[in-house]
Amino acid sequence: MKMTMMGNYAASWGAQLSRVQVIAAYPITPQTLIVEKLSEIVADGELDAEFIKVESEHSAMSGCIGASAAGARAYTATSAQGLALMHEMLHWAALARLPIVLTNVNRAMAPGWSIWADQNDSLSQRDTGLMHIFASSSQDILDSTVLAYKIGEQVLLPTLISFDAFFLSHTMEVVDMPPIEDVDKFLPPYNPEYKLDVNDPRSFGALTSEEHYYEFRYKMQEAMDQAINIIKKEGKEFEKLTGRYYDLIHPYRCEDADLILVTSGTIAETTNVAVDELREEGKKVGNLKIRIIRPYPKQDILNVIKNCKKIAVIDRNISCGYHGIFAQELKSALYNETNIPVWGYLAGIGGRDVKIENIKEIADDTLKSDKPEDLIWKGVKL
Amino acid sequence: MAIKFRTDGKEVKITGEKDMPPMAASLGLMTWNKTGSWRNLRPVIDYDKCIDCFICWKFCPEPAIIIVDERPVIDYDYCKGCMLCAEECPKDAIITEVEGK
Numbered sequence: 048m049k050m051t052m053m054g055n056y057a058a059s060w061g062a063q064l065s066r067v068q069v070i071a072a073y074p075i076t077p078q079t080l081i082v083e084k085l086s087e088i089v090a091d092g093e094l095d096a097e098f099i100k101v102e103s104e105h106s107a108m109s110g111c112i113g114a115s116a117a118g119a120r121a122y123t124a125t126s127a128q129g130l131a132l133m134h135e136m137l138h139w140a141a142l143a144r145l146p147i148v149l150t151n152v153n154r155a156m157a158p159g160w161s162i163w164a165d166q167n168d169s170l171s172q173r174d175t176g177l178m179h180i181f182a183s184s185s186q187d188i189l190d191s192t193v194l195a196y197k198i199g200e201q202v203l204l205p206t207l208i209s210f211d212a213f214f215l216s217h218t219m220e221v222v223d224m225p226p227i228e229d230v231d232k233f234l235p236p237y238n239p240e241y242k243l244d245v246n247d248p249r250s251f252g253a254l255t256s257e258e259h260y261y262e263f264r265y266k267m268q269e270a271m272d273q274a275i276n277i278i279k280k281e282g283k284e285f286e287k288l289t290g291r292y293y294d295l296i297h298p299y300r301c302e303d304a305d306l307i308l309v310t311s312g313t314i315a316e317t318t319n320v321a322v323d324e325l326r327e328e329g330k331k332v333g334n335l336k337i338r339i340i341r342p343y344p345k346q347d348i349l350n351v352i353k354n355c356k357k358i359a360v361i362d363r364n365i366s367c368g369y370h371g372i373f374a375q376e377l378k379s380a381l382y383n384e385t386n387i388p389v390w391g392y393l394a395g396i397g398g399r400d401v402k403i404e405n406i407k408e409i410a411d412d413t414l415k416s417d418k419p420e421d422l423i424w425k426g427v428k429l
Numbered sequence: 430m431a432i433k434f435r436t437d438g439k440e441v442k443i444t445g446e447k448d449m450p451p452m453a454a455s456l457g458l459m460t461w462n463k464t465g466s467w468r469n470l471r472p473v474i475d476y477d478k479c480i481d482c483f484i485c486w487k488f489c490p491e492p493a494i495i496i497v498d499e500r501p502v503i504d505y506d507y508c509k510g511c512m513l514c515a516e517e518c519p520k521d522a523i524i525t526e527v528e529g530k
């Protein structure tokens with residue numbers, strides 16, 4: 048059934064379609080609508096779940112951890128400072144191998160209280176051990192929620208689904224809601240081998256020594272590596288069900304491109320339009336949307352970029368003291384593998400709009416330049 | 430090596446790290462881990478002074494105080510000797526001894 052909805056509600060309905068059993072959440076703009084809608088859905092009896100109102104995001108993730116450890120499907124959503132407050136428990140969820148799904152509406156970190164789109168909040172959680180999706184449409188948000196449980200429950204890793212504040216969270220788009228009977232067939236109930244169970248008591252998350260800890264990390268990395276194939280396999284299963292395919296990366300007109308732009312989130316969708324216009328001007332430009340950054344799709348990226356001459360990464364984030372994070376990750380993937388030069392652009396930090404003409408300028412500048420640069424501040428007023 | 434750890438009666442075969450859970454979860458109950466061996470100080474109840482208020486039972490963090498025939502009894506298999514019970518006893522009925530004397 049096709050409906051128009053805000054990105055936030057696509058997240059709520061994605062959780063409902065996944066039949067989440069426990070939601071522990073705390074409100075924060077621009078995420079609040081997600082859990083507000085879920086609280087209504089639960090109160091109206093449309094979803095058999097416990098809705099736990101907690102006093103902080105740290106407790107929200109802690110509640111999800113307890114629920115997931117007991118074998119329940121758990122969900123929460125947050126933004127910016129809220130995600131930062133969860134940080135300790137994100138490590139906990141990942142190391143305890145609990146397939147919780149957490150939606151983060153990408154919002155600029157404070158102070159300088161811009162509540163607008165910026166990826167620094169979720170990228171600051173890059174090394175916590177969560178799989179990390181950047182959704183770029185409301186449809187992607189809804190579908191990714193279902194897929195995240197299906198994949199996460201196989202590899203026992205939590206998933207962070209991020210999407211841009213307001214450009215997606217509060218924008219109405221047409222979304223196709225799959226019937227819940229179809230989703231039920233795709234996503235069976237969660238039944239983990241290791242869980243807190245009064246009939247089979249065990250300790251969970253207790254003291255271990257270096258005798259075991261090193262191997263926990265090894266197994267986590269192994270799970271991330273396995274996730275790459277499982278993401279593709281489940282993407283194909285999901286396509287049979289809905290006609291929509293989701294992969295780790297989504298290249299657009301990259302086959303014969305001289306220049307490939309590397310993008311994520313809503314900027315990626317705008318870039319597809321810019322690419323069409325650039326092609327009409329006779330410029331061979333493509334767009335490589337990175338949908339998943341953990342596990343990092345290194346081989347997929349290498350396959351797409353192998354024949355291009357130049358790469359320009361557009362980052363709506365910065366690791367101050369170095370440069371854009373997607374650019375860093377991409378360059379580390381290319382090192383030892385190719386000699387294709389990479390230009391690193393920043394754009395849209397703090398929610399500044401990135402328009403089609405800005406992206407075309409980035410493409411034109413890169414096509415003209417013969418000296419790659421790590422950090423180019425597109426549109427900075429200094 | 431097959432280890433019968435689990436209370437549900439299932440046997441878990443452990444040949445190395447690869448058979449261990451991928452997270453810090455035990456294979457079953459941890460009651461075999463007698464944490465009483467960690468104790469430096471030993472609480473001893475003087476039953477002549479004790480009024481059976483069970484405040485010690487309430488405060489013991491282990492819990493290593495059990496109730497037997499309506500009286501508090503310290504389970505030395507698990508008592509770690511934190512002496513919270515002695516601190517909280519309103520009748521000073523719990524005496525502190527040095528362990529291993």
Ligand code: SF4
Nearest residue numbers: 479480482483485518
């Ligand atoms: S607190 Fe003291 S008086 Fe009360 S039951 Fe324990 S030992 Fe006895």
Ligand code: SF4
Nearest residue numbers: 489508509511512514
């Ligand atoms: S010393 Fe501590 S652990 Fe032992 S019985 Fe008293 S309160 Fe419990």
